[in-house]
Amino acid sequence: MTPLIRNPKDFWAGVIYTAIGLAVIIIGKDYGMGSATKMGPAYFPTVLGALLALIGAVSVVRSFLRPGGPIGVFAYKGIVLVTVATVLFGLLVRGAGIVIAIFVLVLMSAYASVKFRWGPSIVLAFGLAVFCVLVFIKGLGIPLSMLGSWFGG
Amino acid sequence: MELIHNLGLGFATALTLTNLLYCFAGVFLGTLIGVLPGLGPTATIAILLPVTFTLPPVSALIMLAGIYYGSQYGGSTTSILINVPGEAASVVTTLDGYQMARQGRAGVALATAAIVSFFAGTVTTLLLALFSPPLAELALKFGPADYFSLMVLGLVASVVLAHGSLLHAIGMVILGLLLGLVGTDVNSGMARFTFDVPALFDGIGFVVVAMGMFGLGEIVRNLENENIPLEMVATISSLMPTKEDWKRMIAPILRGTALGAAVGILPGSGSIMGSFAAYSLEKKVSKYSAEFGKGAIEGVAAPESANNAGAQTSFIPMLTLGIPSNPVMALMIGAMIIHGIQPGPLVMTEQPALFWGVIVSMWIGNMMLLVLNLPMIGLWVRIVMVPYPLLFPAILVFCAIGVFSLNNTVVDVYLMALFGLLGYIFIKLDCEPAPLLLGFILGPMMEEYLRRALLISHGNPMVFVTRPISATMLVIAAVALVLVLAPTISKKRAEVFQEEA
Numbered sequence: 001m002t003p004l005i006r007n008p009k010d011f012w013a014g015v016i017y018t019a020i021g022l023a024v025i026i027i028g029k030d031y032g033m034g035s036a037t038k039m040g041p042a043y044f045p046t047v048l049g050a051l052l053a054l055i056g057a058v059s060v061v062r063s064f065l066r067p068g069g070p071i072g073v074f075a076y077k078g079i080v081l082v083t084v085a086t087v088l089f090g091l092l093v094r095g096a097g098i099v100i101a102i103f104v105l106v107l108m109s110a111y112a113s114v115k116f117r118w119g120p121s122i123v124l125a126f127g128l129a130v131f132c133v134l135v136f137i138k139g140l141g142i143p144l145s146m147l148g149s150w151f152g153g
Numbered sequence: 154m155e156l157i158h159n160l161g162l163g164f165a166t167a168l169t170l171t172n173l174l175y176c177f178a179g180v181f182l183g184t185l186i187g188v189l190p191g192l193g194p195t196a197t198i199a200i201l202l203p204v205t206f207t208l209p210p211v212s213a214l215i216m217l218a219g220i221y222y223g224s225q226y227g228g229s230t231t232s233i234l235i236n237v238p239g240e241a242a243s244v245v246t247t248l249d250g251y252q253m254a255r256q257g258r259a260g261v262a263l264a265t266a267a268i269v270s271f272f273a274g275t276v277t278t279l280l281l282a283l284f285s286p287p288l289a290e291l292a293l294k295f296g297p298a299d300y301f302s303l304m305v306l307g308l309v310a311s312v313v314l315a316h317g318s319l320l321h322a323i324g325m326v327i328l329g330l331l332l333g334l335v336g337t338d339v340n341s342g343m344a345r346f347t348f349d350v351p352a353l354f355d356g357i358g359f360v361v362v363a364m365g366m367f368g369l370g371e372i373v374r375n376l377e378n379e380n381i382p383l384e385m386v387a388t389i390s391s392l393m394p395t396k397e398d399w400k401r402m403i404a405p406i407l408r409g410t411a412l413g414a415a416v417g418i419l420p421g422s423g424s425i426m427g428s429f430a431a432y433s434l435e436k437k438v439s440k441y442s443a444e445f446g447k448g449a450i451e452g453v454a455a456p457e458s459a460n461n462a463g464a465q466t467s468f469i470p471m472l473t474l475g476i477p478s479n480p481v482m483a484l485m486i487g488a489m490i491i492h493g494i495q496p497g498p499l500v501m502t503e504q505p506a507l508f509w510g511v512i513v514s515m516w517i518g519n520m521m522l523l524v525l526n527l528p529m530i531g532l533w534v535r536i537v538m539v540p541y542p543l544l545f546p547a548i549l550v551f552c553a554i555g556v557f558s559l560n561n562t563v564v565d566v567y568l569m570a571l572f573g574l575l576g577y578i579f580i581k582l583d584c585e586p587a588p589l590l591l592g593f594i595l596g597p598m599m600e601e602y603l604r605r606a607l608l609i610s611h612g613n614p615m616v617f618v619t620r621p622i623s624a625t626m627l628v629i630a631a632v633a634l635v636l637v638l639a640p641t642i643s644k645k646r647a648e649v650f651q652e653e654a
Contacts, residue, residue, distance in 0.1 A: 010318070013582040017324045024331055024346070031343055036612035041338040041345055044600040045331060052327045059320050071581055078376035079577050082369060082549070083570045089553045090566035098554075105553060106546040112376055113542035124543050128550050140207075142558045 007068030014059030021053025081112040097148035098137065102129045156282055159509050163282075166211060166510030167517055175212040177525075179219020180226075180518045184526060187227025188533045189544065194224040195480045195590075196371055199363035200548070202488060203555040210492040211507045215514040217488055221481050222274070222464050222515065226522050229266045229457055230533050233259060243460065245432040249445065249452025256448050260392040263530060265402065265450060266457045267523050268394075273410040273458040274519035277465035280414060281472075281512050285501065288473040292498035297605035298616045302626035304599050307476045309630040311591050313637045317583040325579070329589035332357060333596020340604065352564035359487040361565050362593055363480070364552050365572025366579075366586040372545045373577045392527060398450050405435050405455040413459030417466035418478070431459035465515060472508060473498055476595075480587045483594040 005011045024045055034040025085108035092101040106125035110116050136142045166172065186197040198220050205213035228243035233250035246266065253262040295303070312322040335346045336356030347353040394402065412434060413427035435455040436445045445452050467478045475496030477483035486496045494500060494507070501508045526533075556565045576586050610616035618624045 009582045010320075013318075013321050013324065013579075013584055016578075016582075017328070020328060020331070027346060031338075031345060032341070036607050036614070039340075039600075039604045039607065041341045041343040044603060045334050045345065048327050048331050048334075052324060052331065055320060055324045055327065059324070062320070073377060074581060075373055075377045075577075078373040079574060082373050082376075083574045086369065086549065086553060086570035086573065087567055090557075090563040090570070093553075093557065093563060093566075101553075102550055105550055109549050110542045110546045112373075113545075115540060115542045117542070120540075120543055121546070124546060128547055132550065132554060136554055136558070140558075142554070143561055144557075 005063055007063040007066055008071050009063075009068055010059045010066070011063035012071070014056045014061075014063060017056030017059060018053050019056070021049045021051070021056055024049030025053070075112075078112040082109050085109040093144060093148070095148045095150045097146050097151065098132060098144045099129045099146050100148075102132060155286075159286075159505070160282055160513060162505055163509030163511075163513030166506045167215065167514040172212055172215050172510065172514065173517070175208065175216040176219050176514050176518050177521055179216035180223035180521050181525075183220035183223020183225075184227035184230075184522070184529075184533065185223075185536065186220075187224030188231055188536050189227075189539075194221050195363065195484065195587075196367040197224045198481055198484045199360055199367055200552055200555060202360050202363075202484065203558055205488065206491060206559075210489070210494055210504075211510050213488060213492060214485065214507065214511045215518075217485055218468070218511055218515055219518045221485075222270075222461065222518060223522065225460055225464050226267070226270060226526060227533065229270075229460075230263060230526075230530065231537050233262045233266065233453070234530075234534055235537060243428070243456075245428050245456040246453055248432070249447070249449050252446065252448035253450065253453065258448070261394050261398065261450070262453050264392040264527060265394055265398070265453050267526055269402070269406050269409070269454045269458040270461040271519050271523045272406055273413065273462040274465055275516060276410050277414050277417075277462045278512060278516040278519075280466060281469060281515075282509075285469060285473050285508075285512075288469065289498040289501045292474050295498075295622060296620065297602040297609065298620050299622040299626070301599060301602040301606055302617055302623040302630075303474065303476060304595050304602070306626040306630040307470075307478070308588070308591060308595065309633055311479075311588045313633050317585060319637060321582070321584040322588050325584050325586065325589040326592040329592025329594075330596040330599065331592075332362065332589070333593045334600065339597075339601070350564060352560065352562050355560075356597075357568060357593075358556075358559055358565060359484070359590070359593060360559060361556055361568045362572050363484060363590060364556055365569040366576035366589065367480070368548065368552050369569065369573025370576025370580055370586065372548065373573070374580055375541065375545070394450070401441065401450055402454045405431075405439070405451040406458045408434060408438075409455035409458035410462045413462030414466045416459075417463030418469055427463035428456035428460040431455040461519075468512075468515075471496070472500060472511070475500075475598075477591055480590045483590050486594055 028042040028045045028049065031042035031045075032040035033042045033046065085105045088108065089101045089105040092104060103125045106128060107121055110121040110124075133146055137144055137146065167176065182201060183194070183197060186200070187194065198217060201220055202217070205216050208216065225243070229246045229250070232243040232246040233254050236247050236251040250262045250266070253259065308326050312319060312326055333356070335353055337344050337354050344354055409431040412431045416427040416430060432452060432455055435451045436442050439445070439449070439451050441449055441451065467482055470476045470478050471482040471485055475486065475498070477486050489496045494504065552569065553566055556569045557563060559565055579586055579589075606616055607614070616623070617627060
């Protein structure tokens with residue numbers, strides 16, 4: 001027996017497209033359509049949202065009819081660590097300062113690699129911290145500090 | 154006569170000490186990052202874009218252009234030396250370039266790549282100078298409806314030439330258009346899709362999208378296949394091609410340049426299609442076709458000249474019409490807007506120094522690459538050998554700080570993380586991120602032209618088919634779509650991309 005979803009890539013892409021398309025139409029309802037002569041703020045987005053939802057629906061239907069390859073290895077560890085490390089950088093950079101934020105970003109993202117070793121990564125984080133403080137804060141004057149507001153910086 | 158005057162103005166602009174310096178900085182940084190496997194020109198430009206914001210517009214564009222063709226160049230270096238293409242356009246160069254290197258002719262292959270790139274760059278710089286003025290003049294006759302249809306054509310072309318499923322690519326374009334609309338609507342002042350986040354009132358920064366999708370997304374994808382061992386061919390002896398080499402090279406270079414230049418103008422293609430097309434053409438017509446894949450010099454000369462020619466001619470639609478033909482050009486347009494220049498046919502008449510300065514700088518930059526790169530090959534090789542766990546965290550740090558510094562807000566850092574996640578998911582679902590970026594840049598422009606066109610026609614959509622220019626664009630777009638959907642060609646297209654993969 002063949003499974004219902006014969007092409008998982010088509011299926012999930014279709015689901016994403018449809019969901020976003022419908023969300024755009026629903027959110028756009030409050031913006032005012034206007035008319036073709038005098039397009040309101042919702043006009044163009046609604047047209048595009050409808051098209052996107054339609055394409056998503058076609059893709060979902062196609063996934064039941066036409067077979068396709070599996071999605072393949074999904075690097076959960078990599079994508080989770082890289083995404084979370086980047087978000088943490090954003091959370092920390094003002095409060096804790098750029099040095100701590102860089103250490104967290106470098107060590108956490110490097111951990112995603114199968115070849116991760118503590119020693120070289122700590123050296124790298126230290127080097128990057130020195131470089132960024134000198135170039136970005138002292139040199140280019142980006143409004144960040146070495147130690148953030150939590151430390152009175 | 155006017156051509157000479159224009160080029161003179163270009164030289165006067167490009168040869169100032171500042172601009173020479175930024176041109177050099179551009180080609181150097183471009184080569185540096187182009188050498189690193191996994192980071193293509195789009196990611197490179199996205200990452201380095203914030204650096205250029207403080208520069209005067211001419212210097213910024215000269216540097217960005219330098220990064221672009223510099224990264225192409227760096228990509229071919231790694232293709233030849235370690236069989237790892239630094240970026241997509243040099244994938245074919247690995248076939249014969251690496252074989253040449255294994256036969257102890259690495260130096261010749263590298264020199265060939267440099268020389269033919271310079272030749273192709275020279276020819277296409279002249280093409281740019283010749284064809285841009287008439288095109289821009291034609292573009293001045295365009296009304297809003299024509300522009301709208303031109304953008305539709307551009308987007309359709311990017312979809313047709315995208316890898317993988319046509320349906321997914323169309324979806325990505327529309328998603329990109331929608332993302333471009335986030336922010337305050339210029340006509341009504343209404344904040345759209347901002348979820349009351351003040352940082353979104355000005356819209357999502359395109360650097361944020363590009364860095365997330367092309368930078369972060371690619372990094373994670375590279376983490377999947379980290380264990381492929383790199384095999385270095387160490388010996389670089391003689392650099393100069395022999396007399397026999399030259400004789401075999403000339404025809405392939407000419408054909409490669411012509412093919413690359415023609416394909417490069419097409420929206421959505423850039424330099425990648427050109428290099429593949431040139432390689433297959435040579436393989437068919439060459440009398441040495443049996444040697445292809447075993448270290449034939451034609452297999453390096455043809456695709457390398459084609460990819461450089463294509464990279465240069467892809468500036469034509471960008472500079473004259475304000476329409477990006479590939480993600481890199483989309484980034485250039487974004488950079489122009491940030492510098493307060495409205496891309497389009499008026500750039501040439503209103504900012505002649507900028508226009509011709511950028512064109513001439515590309516020729517100068519190509520010469521710099523030729524002179525400077527051969528002695529620096531040793532340096533590039535050592536950079537490729539930097540272990541990935543040390544490389545990508547550093548890239549992440551520069552991305553994060555770069556994105557933060559755009560508006561000094563952490564919201565952009567979160568958004569970049571979000572787009573990285575989305576980018577990776579889309580890559581996994583075979584949805585190419587390139588059409589999304591084109592749509593993202595064109596979204597607000599398309600809405601504006603659609604609004605104006607319909608305002609003028611009193612809401613009558615027939616205006617798009619009754620105006621001859623607009624109708625022509627739409628017909629070409631429709632034909633392109635039909636051709637791709639036709640079963641025989643879609644099979645052929647699948648084959649072409651099969652070869653690429």
